[in-house]
Amino acid sequence: MDLASPEAAYRQIAGQIRLLIVEGVLNPGDPLPGVRRLSLDLGVHHNTVAEAYRQLANEGWIDVSHGKTARITDREAPVPAPSDAERFRDRLRHLVAEMRTMGFPAARIHQELQNFTDSIKP
Amino acid sequence: MTPAAITLLITILLVGVVLDYVPSRVRRGIFFGVTTGGEFPHSEGGRATIRHYRFWIWSGTVFAAMLALFGQIGLSVFVQLAGFLAGWVLTWKRVRPLAIQPGTTRAAPLSPPEGMPAWGFAIVVISVLILGSAAVALQMNYELLPDQYPVHWGASGAADRFAPKTFRSVFGALVIGSGVLVLLTLTAFAIAYGSRRGGSPENEPSRSSFRSVMLRLPLLLMLVLSVQIVLIALTPLLRPDTFRIPGGPLYIIGSLVVILGGVVWVIHKWSELPGSSGDDTPDECWHWGMFYYNPQDPAVMVERRDGMGYTLNFAQPLSWIGIVAVASIVATTMWLGKG
Numbered sequence: 001m002d003l004a005s006p007e008a009a010y011r012q013i014a015g016q017i018r019l020l021i022v023e024g025v026l027n028p029g030d031p032l033p034g035v036r037r038l039s040l041d042l043g044v045h046h047n048t049v050a051e052a053y054r055q056l057a058n059e060g061w062i063d064v065s066h067g068k069t070a071r072i073t074d075r076e077a078p079v080p081a082p083s084d085a086e087r088f089r090d091r092l093r094h095l096v097a098e099m100r101t102m103g104f105p106a107a108r109i110h111q112e113l114q115n116f117t118d119s120i121k122p
Numbered sequence: 123m124t125p126a127a128i129t130l131l132i133t134i135l136l137v138g139v140v141l142d143y144v145p146s147r148v149r150r151g152i153f154f155g156v157t158t159g160g161e162f163p164h165s166e167g168g169r170a171t172i173r174h175y176r177f178w179i180w181s182g183t184v185f186a187a188m189l190a191l192f193g194q195i196g197l198s199v200f201v202q203l204a205g206f207l208a209g210w211v212l213t214w215k216r217v218r219p220l221a222i223q224p225g226t227t228r229a230a231p232l233s234p235p236e237g238m239p240a241w242g243f244a245i246v247v248i249s250v251l252i253l254g255s256a257a258v259a260l261q262m263n264y265e266l267l268p269d270q271y272p273v274h275w276g277a278s279g280a281a282d283r284f285a286p287k288t289f290r291s292v293f294g295a296l297v298i299g300s301g302v303l304v305l306l307t308l309t310a311f312a313i314a315y316g317s318r319r320g321g322s323p324e325n326e327p328s329r330s331s332f333r334s335v336m337l338r339l340p341l342l343l344m345l346v347l348s349v350q351i352v353l354i355a356l357t358p359l360l361r362p363d364t365f366r367i368p369g370g371p372l373y374i375i376g377s378l379v380v381i382l383g384g385v386v387w388v389i390h391k392w393s394e395l396p397g398s399s400g401d402d403t404p405d406e407c408w409h410w411g412m413f414y415y416n417p418q419d420p421a422v423m424v425e426r427r428d429g430m431g432y433t434l435n436f437a438q439p440l441s442w443i444g445i446v447a448v449a450s451i452v453a454t455t456m457w458l459g460k461g
Contacts, residue, residue, distance in 0.1 A: 004226035017232075026232070033232055039420045041230035041320030043402065046420060 001042065009044055013052035021061055021072055024121045028074040032062060035070075125278035129374055130190045134202055138183030140382050141206050142176055144389060144428070151325075154210065155411015155427040156217040157224055157400040167220075171213060178209025214411040221405040228402070230320030238314040245341045246307050249348040253303065256352040257296050263359055267292060272358055272365045279373055281357075281365035290458070299351035301455025305448060306340040306347075313337045317432060318421050321402040328392075329401075329425075335391045336431050339384060346380055385430065392429055401425050 001012040020026045032038075035053060039046040053070055056062045060075045099109050151160050153168065154175070162168045182205015189198035260267070271291040272281030285291040317333055350373075357367050367373050403424060407416035411427050417437040422444070426433045434441035 001228050002226050003228060020232075031234075033230075033234065036420070037235075038230060038232075040316075041318055042228050043318070043321065043419055043421065044228075045418070 001044075009048045010051040010055065013038075013042070013044075013049060014055045017052070017056060018059070018061060022121070023119065026072050028072050030072045032070040032072070126195075126276055127190060127193065129278070130195060130198065131187055132375055133378055134183060134186050134190055134198060136378055136382055137202060138179060138186075140385055141179045141183070141209075144385065144430075151400040152427050152429075154213045154217045155408055156214065156221045157405050158217065158220055159222055159400075162220065171217060174216065175209045175213040178205050178212065181205055182209070210412075211410050218405070218411075224400050224402050224404065225322040225324065227322050228320060229323045229326070235315055235319065238311060239337075242310060242314070242337065242341050245345055246303075246310075249303055249344045252348040252352055253296055253299050256355050257293065259356065260292055260296075260359065264292070266362075267358055268362065275354065275357075275367055279367040279369065293355075294458075295351055295355040297458045298455055299348060299355070301451055302347055302351075303344060304451055304455075306344040308448075309340045310337060310344075312423060313340070313432065317423055318425075325400070325402060331391065332425055332429075335388055339388065339431065342384065343381075346377075350377060388429065401427065 001009060001016065003009070005012060017026070017032070026032075032053070033041070035046050035049045039049045042049070053062065053064050057064045057070075060073060060078075062070050063073045064070045096109055096113075099112075100106075104112075151157060153163050154171065158168075163172070182202050185205070186198040186202035189201060267287055269287050270284045271287045272283070273285045273291050273294065274281065274283035276282040290297075313333065313336055317336075319329070319333070321329055353373070354367060358365060360368065369376065401424070403414065403416065403419070407419070408414055408427060412433070414424050414433055414435050415437045416435055419435055419437070421435050422438045422440045423432045424435055425431075434444065436442075
């Protein structure tokens with residue numbers, strides 16, 4: 001996480017853990033550190049980490065039953081709404097435009113997206 | 123000159139050498155308790171800063187040595203300590219305006235802490251057994267012990283104070299040793315389970331190396347001290363005629379060499395670490411480069427800026443509870459051991 005980023009710290013923490021789950025680094029059943037342990041290691045208030053865990057639990061990625069170690073769940077993916085697909089397509093378009101602005105050629109962008117698509121776990 | 127004066131003189135000079143050597147060399151990226159980056163100590167400004175610090179250290183050390191020659195033991199220790207504190211604080215004030223901002227990226231492992239290694243548990247058990255064996259030996263030979271029991275030894279290694287044979291006079295050293303053992307064990311466990319593992323990714327190699335070195339120190343110290351304390355406790359039994367601690371002044375100088383050697387070893391380990399941009403804590407939360415007060419930081423223990431172990435975050439209530447707990451252990455031990 002970046003302390004200087006305008007994005008809230010809890011969203012950054014939740015985003016990083018979500019990424020590790022989606023990329024298969026963290027698997028169902030894996031434990032997460034306790035709220036106080038992670039807040040100590042990151043140097044942030046424990047409420048920040050608790051909020052990140054709450055967000056991930058609301059999305060179904062982790063189980064935070066009271067008094068137990070937070071664990072990655074075997075999540076059942078919800079059915080996405082059509083508007084969600086449109087929203088993400090729009091974000092991808094903007095990302096591609098940003099890469100073109102930086103000078104990446106179309107072939108390189110295509111390659112990057114292809115590599116990324118191949119790495120997505122089913 | 124008496125053996126006690128020579129011992130004190132050697133001690134003062136050894137401490138002077140270490141005080142000269144240590145603060146200018148520890149912790150890459152931190153210079154006299156201020157985040158300056160790794161290059162500053164090698165610049166002209168950095169060299170001038172070290173000269174300024176050394177002036178105070180050697181002024182204090184030479185003055186202390188002269189006082190020791192005239193037998194002013196307590197005053198000489200005070201003068202050397204005052205020279206060090208003045209040198210450190212004035213140098214910190216000089217470097218403080220040059221502080222650079224630490225990095226803002228933070229990373230932390232999601233794995234559980236490694237905790238106390240098996241050899242750490244073994245050292246705790248061995249130290250307890252060493253002290254316990256001495257207690258058993260004293261108890262079994264209680265009748266053979268002298269009625270006027272030595273309770274204090276001078277720098278020459280000769281007993282210079284006696285008391286009637288009681289539980290406190292016979293077992294006092296072992297009780298105090300047990301208190302020290304408890305404190306060192308708590309320190310080792312606090313480092314193993316309570317120290318911070320995260321921070322900026324570029325400082326990760328130095329951070330994990332720091333933790334590993336600092337965990338070894340209290341454990342090794344525990345082993346050395348238990349042997350030394352047992353040596354003192356058993357002296358009336360081993361040397362009933364002279365009550366001299368085996369080794370005499372060499373005992374004190376040897377102990378000092380072991381402790382100062384440990385400090386130099388830590389510095390040496392630091393010099394082997396890859397480049398570091400500091401310790402990720404904000405400079406404005408450090409007072410005199412020694413005291414850390416940061417209500418935003420949940421850490422109770424943070425790495426000391428001079429590289430010599432950990433200190434407390436005085437903004438955390440748990441730090442004050444820890445201080446009271448340690449003071450209680452020390453007071454109880456002193457009361458049980460010395461009366």
